[in-house]
Amino acid sequence: MSTPNIPATEPAWWTGAVVYQIYPRSFADSNGDGIGDLGGIVAKLDHLADLGVDVLWLSPIYSSPQHDNGYDISDYRRIDPTFGTLEQFDELLKGVHSRGMKLVMDLVVNHTSSEHPWFIDSSSSVNSPKRDWYWWREAREGFSPGERGAEPTNWGSAFSGPSWTLHPATGQYYLHLFTPEQPDLNWENPDVRAAVYEMMTWWLDRGVDGFRMDVINFISKNPALPDGPVPAGKLWGDGSPHYISGPRIHDFLQEMHREVFEGRDAELITVGEMPGVTIDEAKLFTDPARREVDMVFQFEHVGLDYGPGGKWDYKGLDLRDLKTSWNRWQKGLADTGWNSLYLNNHDQPRLVSRFGDDAKYRYESATLWAAILHLHRGTPYIYQGEEIGMTNAPFEAVSDFRDVESINHFYEATTALGQDPEEVLRNLRIMSRDNARTPVQWTGREQAGFTTGTPWIDINPNYASLNAEADRASGKSVFRFYQQLIELRHKDETVRLGDFSMLAADHPALYAFTRSYNGSTLLTVGNVSGDPLTQPADLPTGPLVLGNYKSLDGAELRPWEVRILRIA
Incomplete structure (x- = not known):
């Protein structure tokens, strides 16, 4: 076992916190239009307080044409009428704070909507004062604008097609790493950065407790915007080497901290979503002495079931790959930095369907993965519906x-x-991301208690038996297991701060590790399979702290069984 690492200063409050992500349009609908809204969230705050979470993170609720479900923002200071009003937001914020929770907003500033006033001004003329607030380029030399191959670079968009769109009125192309309706801001322009920082400060002054920063490591591009390699079987080039953690990213984040968070950061939480980030980069981003962000969202582990063709070439998970990845991240950020822990979010399919058994052993596999995740070192994230074991939908x-x-x-x-x-x-x-976006199943009644109208996307038909009301009343309640995990993190410093040691790293079905802190050790063992498994004889043992079966069966782990044991 590793030597206990006892920090010299008081650990940040978020080391003992659990975050709950809300995707508002699918959470709860209060007005019957089929789309979740702020009133629906207010009505469910007691459910979240009962769960025991400390922080609520809202996916975007700002004004938006909704080309990418709110991640295309047309006004950062207005609530989209789909979700409610600024007054309702203030009511929500008050309700969250009165229950002892914090509220984090989604910060989307790599790009705006093409309907944002900044882009409307920028696109009005090549001489617009805001022209260089975005990335504009001429057609490639030797090509006419609009011709295939005339795009300034060969970069592909994250959502298929090229990452450049011709603007006919001015004859130039603009860059969008996502949809054409999401043009990328030019962070090289200090006026852009000043406008973003002013907006962030406005929300903090309103009482918001921090930000989850969408693809924040994309904001610094190589200004030359060179071509990227074209992967096999793809139509467009990979520009990511020229915008993932680009040349000025640390300058920008340190400036953001000085201009926005300085003096009040002790009570806030800042999370950087960073696709493609490496461990060495994450250590820099999350080193408290560098004053950039508190933690990063990395994606290595949620790409392990991709085949050679990427996300849409599914091959399934080899547990040993996951153990290798998480062990690297646990060790890499052990002394400097901090991990975000997640397996579900609005961009990932449902955990129990992806890595578990969503039929015969839904309760057992949902709770096994919950225990494994929450017992790692870092801040755990729960995505709406995960706490009741929601599954993928039968599209x-x-x-x-x-x-x-x-x-x-x-x-x-x-x-x-x-x-x-x-x-x-x-x-x-x-x-598909839509697996995470079917409405939360609150009851077994019509439309799962989500809405009195027609939902914007079909509700999973298993809602009649799989819903929050039924789960909370069940003898095998996923919700109750999550409550116990959260309570354990709140009470036990070993869960919050303990050193991590992976055991049986090469075992194809056993996930085992210890957490040790100040003389206390917890062992987590899980059988990640639907078959019985006999534990290796050399594993330590001790009294049960928490498990997903009612009693122990010696060294035999039953299908999808997990045990958290306290080791003498």
């Missing part, structure tokens, strides 16, 4: 999907690349 046709990424992929794959539509649909059913 039948492409018309059932609402996610722009999924729909665009289907048509590009079947039309431009000639792939079999049924095979494309099979992978969409497993990996």
